[in-house]
Amino acid sequence: MHAIEVSGLRKAYGNLEAVRGVDFTIEEGEVFGLLGPNGAGKTTTVEILEGYRRRDAGEVRVLGHDPDDPGPDFRERIGVVLQSSELWPNLTVRETHAIFAGYYHAPRDVDEVITLVGLEEKTGARVKSLSGGQKRRLDLGIALVGDPDLVFLDEPTTGFDPAARRAAWEMIRSLRSLGKTVLLTTHYLDEAEQLSDRVAVMREGLIVRVGTPADLTTTDLQTEIRYRRNGEDVLLRTNEPTRVLAELTSAAVARGEELEGLQVRRPSLEDVYLALTADEAEVES
Amino acid sequence: MSAEAIRLAVGRPARRLFVHQLRTEQLVFWRSREAAFFIFIFPLLLFVLLGSVYDGKFQHVPVRWAVLAGLVGYGCANTSFAGLAIQLVLRRESGVLKRLRSTPLPSATYIVALLVSTLLVFGLQALALFLLGRVLYGTPFPSDIGSLVATLLIGSAAFAALGTATAMAIRSAEGSSAAVNFVLLPMAFLSGGFGPTTGYPAVLRAIGDVLPLTYFVKLVNAVYLHGHGFWTQPEALLVLAGWGVAGLVLAVRNFEWEPRER
Numbered sequence: 001m002h003a004i005e006v007s008g009l010r011k012a013y014g015n016l017e018a019v020r021g022v023d024f025t026i027e028e029g030e031v032f033g034l035l036g037p038n039g040a041g042k043t044t045t046v047e048i049l050e051g052y053r054r055r056d057a058g059e060v061r062v063l064g065h066d067p068d069d070p071g072p073d074f075r076e077r078i079g080v081v082l083q084s085s086e087l088w089p090n091l092t093v094r095e096t097h098a099i100f101a102g103y104y105h106a107p108r109d110v111d112e113v114i115t116l117v118g119l120e121e122k123t124g125a126r127v128k129s130l131s132g133g134q135k136r137r138l139d140l141g142i143a144l145v146g147d148p149d150l151v152f153l154d155e156p157t158t159g160f161d162p163a164a165r166r167a168a169w170e171m172i173r174s175l176r177s178l179g180k181t182v183l184l185t186t187h188y189l190d191e192a193e194q195l196s197d198r199v200a201v202m203r204e205g206l207i208v209r210v211g212t213p214a215d216l217t218t219t220d221l222q223t224e225i226r227y228r229r230n231g232e233d234v235l236l237r238t239n240e241p242t243r244v245l246a247e248l249t250s251a252a253v254a255r256g257e258e259l260e261g262l263q264v265r266r267p268s269l270e271d272v273y274l275a276l277t278a279d280e281a282e283v284e285s
Numbered sequence: 286m287s288a289e290a291i292r293l294a295v296g297r298p299a300r301r302l303f304v305h306q307l308r309t310e311q312l313v314f315w316r317s318r319e320a321a322f323f324i325f326i327f328p329l330l331l332f333v334l335l336g337s338v339y340d341g342k343f344q345h346v347p348v349r350w351a352v353l354a355g356l357v358g359y360g361c362a363n364t365s366f367a368g369l370a371i372q373l374v375l376r377r378e379s380g381v382l383k384r385l386r387s388t389p390l391p392s393a394t395y396i397v398a399l400l401v402s403t404l405l406v407f408g409l410q411a412l413a414l415f416l417l418g419r420v421l422y423g424t425p426f427p428s429d430i431g432s433l434v435a436t437l438l439i440g441s442a443a444f445a446a447l448g449t450a451t452a453m454a455i456r457s458a459e460g461s462s463a464a465v466n467f468v469l470l471p472m473a474f475l476s477g478g479f480g481p482t483t484g485y486p487a488v489l490r491a492i493g494d495v496l497p498l499t500y501f502v503k504l505v506n507a508v509y510l511h512g513h514g515f516w517t518q519p520e521a522l523l524v525l526a527g528w529g530v531a532g533l534v535l536a537v538r539n540f541e542w543e544p545r546e547r
Contacts, residue, residue, distance in 0.1 A: 050387055052543070072389075080387040086379035090316040102305040103388040105298070146388070 002061070003028045003150055003181040004049060009058035011044050018044040020205035021058070028149075031172065031182040033196030035189065037277050040202040042185045043083070043154065049183070050080055050152055063150055076104055079148035081139045083155050089128035093119050093138060096127060097145050104146035116174070117141040118167055133164040140171065150181045157191060169194055189270040199269070201276045208276050216272045223267070228260040302394050310402035314372075324368040325410055328360040332414055335480055336422050343481045346510050350425070352480050353418045354509045357411055358502035359478030361437065364407040365444035366451070367469045369399070373452035374461040382542045392542075404441050411437060432508045432515045439515070439522070440501040443529030447497070449536035456545045477502045497528035 004026040011019040019041040026032045036042050047053045048060060051067040051074070060067060065074040087096055097114055101107035114120055117137040122130060130138065136156060143151060153172070157165045172195050175182055186192050192199050193213045200210045209216060222237040225245060238244045241264060252259050314320055335352050343351040376382050385395060418424035427433040451468070455461045473479055475489055476498035482490055493499045500521040507513040507521075515522070 052383070052386070075387060075389040078387065080384070082380060082384060084380060085384045087381055087384070088313050088316075091313065095312065099305075099309050100388065102309075103302065103390045105389075142384075 001028060001064070002026065003030070003063060004032075004183065005059070005061040006045075006049070007059045009045065009048065009060060010056045011041075011048060011053065012056055017205055019048075019055075022202075022205070022207050024200055024207060024210060026181060026183060028181055029176070029179050030197045031176050031184060031195055033192035033199040034183065034185045034202060035187075035192055035199055035273060036202035040277070041205040042202050045202070046152055046154060046183065046185055050078065051075075076146065077149045079143035079146060079151040081136075081143045081151070081153045081156055083158075085139060087127055087138070087142075090126055092124050092126055093130070093141075094123045096138060097141055100142040101145045106147060107145050108147045110145065113141050113145045116144065117171060132159045133161065136160065137168070140168075144175075148180070150183070151175060153182060153184045153186075155186060156184070157186070157188065165191070189268070189273050193269045201273060203277050209272075213269050217267050217269055224263075224265045226261065226263045226265070299391070299394065302390055303398055306390060306395060306398035307402055307405075310398055311405065314402065314406060320368065320372070324364050325406060328356055328363055328410060329413055329417060331359070331479070332356040332417060333421065336418070339480055343483070344506070344510060347424075348481065349418070349422045350510055351477075351506065353414060353422075353424050354505040355478050355480055355502055357414055357437070357505050357509075358440070358476065358498055359473045360410045360414060361407055361440045361501060362444050362469060362473060362478065362498050364410060365403055365441045366448040367465045368406075369403050369445055369448035370452040370455070370465050371462050373399075373449060374455050375458050377452070377541060378458035378544045380544055383544065386542050400445055403445060404438070407437070407441055427509050428512045429508060429514065432513075433505075436501075436504050436508050436515045439525060439529075440504070443497060443501070443525045443532065446529045446532030446536055448532075450532040450539065453536060453539035453541060472496050472498050475499070497525055500524040 002025045004024075006025070007023045009019055009022040010017070022041070022045060024032075034042050034046065044053060048055050049062050049067055051070060054068050062070075063074065063077050065071055067074070091099070093114060094110065097110045101110050111120075111123070114123055117140050119134060119137055119141060122134060127135070127138065136159070140153075140156065143153075156172070157168045160168060169191070172182060172184070182195075184192070184195060196213060198210060198212050199216065200207045201216075202208070222239050223241040225236040225238065225241065225248070227234055227248075236244060236248075245264060248259065314324075332353065335356070336349050339348045339352050341348050373382075386392065415424070415426055419426065451465060452461075455464055475482065475485075475493035476496050477493070478498055482493060485493070504515060504518050504521045504525070507518050508515055
């Protein structure tokens with residue numbers, strides 16, 4: 001069964017069409033990354049799936065429920081990490097987890113979740129004393145304490161230092177190994193590339209590309225070959241890097257020359273993303 | 286967990302969630318020193334101060350009885366109107382309300398638990414006021430407890446409705462406390478919350494005559510000072526109900542779970 005099915009989804013705020021006909025499906029147990037610049041419609045899409053916003057048109061099924069009119073167990077089965085929430089500053093990490101655990105029929109063990117998100121040293125600390133990264137881990141902990149099947153992660157590592165980001169990535173990978181479905185929205189392309197089974201790139205309310213990170217990087221852009229010749233930078237773009245490189249290098253060897261500064265670079269997801277989300281004018285030029 | 290316990294837990298989720306949320310609200314309230322001080326302690330301090338400066342008779346009873354009745358009125362407005370309004374704005378703007386909406390906790394259970402928690406705080410405060418009055422100034426306990434409880438419930442309900450409506454009219458957390466107190470303190474002064482207004486100029490008393498707290502203090506005076514049943518004051522009940530219903534309509538129509546700013 002699909003965890004999430006979306007077809008023809010539309011949503012406008014007044015004259016602004018935030019989402020203009022979006023289709024995608026997410027399989028059970030999949031980590032799905034939703035990418036796009038600010039204003040692309042990511043948050044609107046996710047908030048419709050979470051049940052915060054009503055759609056104008058289209059079909060949406062989340063764990064078999066219509067989020068506009070969900071059955072009683074819908075909220076038992078989803079976990080949500082919002083972009084920012086402050087919770088109760090004077091309560092402790094453990095109290096906050098226990099309060100959220102109390103909202104669910106069959107919650108996970110509170111201390112186990114606190115350990116899972118790496119806050120075991122902060123169990124008795126007041127929420128207001130936590131660092132930004134620790135607060136995000138608390139957000140993740142309270143999203144997991146109800147033992148959800150589907151987790152929405154909205155920019156989960158914004159403001160993290162590199163070490164904290166690696167730790168968060170490990171946690172998200174562990175969600176996948178527990179069989180959870182994860183819908184991840186992020187600005188960080190390395191994050192999407194590292195964690196997602198598939199990514200969708202949104203732009204101006206539409207999905208412009210869906211696929212595995214590997215698919216996107218191999219099919220969309222050409223490989224770049226750079227070197228210097230007579231003090232000039234040379235840049236070649238090709239779909240046949242092996243042949244072009246062989247010709248280049250054998251010619252250079254035949255001339256007894258060294259190709260100065262030779263680089264072969266496969267496009268990263270970031271290059272693909274930038275090409276997909278660049279303004280039309282820039283793409284044409 | 287035994288099979289019986291599981292059946293009970295699953296069979297009464299609404300009650301379990303309500304009790305859980307009521308405990309949460311109480312924990313959150315008492316853990317916040319600002320809330321506990323400004324909402325719970327401050328009216329008690331004011332009573333001790335004002336009780337020590339007023340002396341003489343009011344409506345044939347010692348004026349300190351009336352000061353106590355007035356402070357019960359102020360306490361009610363302070364807790365159910367101002368305290369609730371400020372807390373709701375803070376929670377909406379901090380994203381807690383939005384976050385809770387994605388949990389299985391029903392919206393109605395959340396609201397009812399918050400209101401009952403507020404009422405519990407005010408009930409304890411009223412009790413503390415009567416105890417303090419008895420110990421410090423020899424004021425009597427109310428003769429008709431049933432009528433007094435009914436009065437406090439009616440007042441709390443009206444002010445909670447007005448507090449919720451006010452919270453939805455305030456856009457940002459910053460300055461919400463100043464805005465609410467800008468309404469509360471003059472109202473308390475003009476309505477007799479800080480002692481009888483008999484000596485005030487006619488203009489101020491005329492303004493006081495449209496405020497809900499004036500009628501709530503009248504009701505408490507009738508019940509506490511003179512031992513009348515609360516139903517003997519139809520005018521006060523009607524005005525309070527009018528304000529309460531207006532507040533309720535606005536509160537329901539404008540209720541927002543998500544932050545206004547951002």
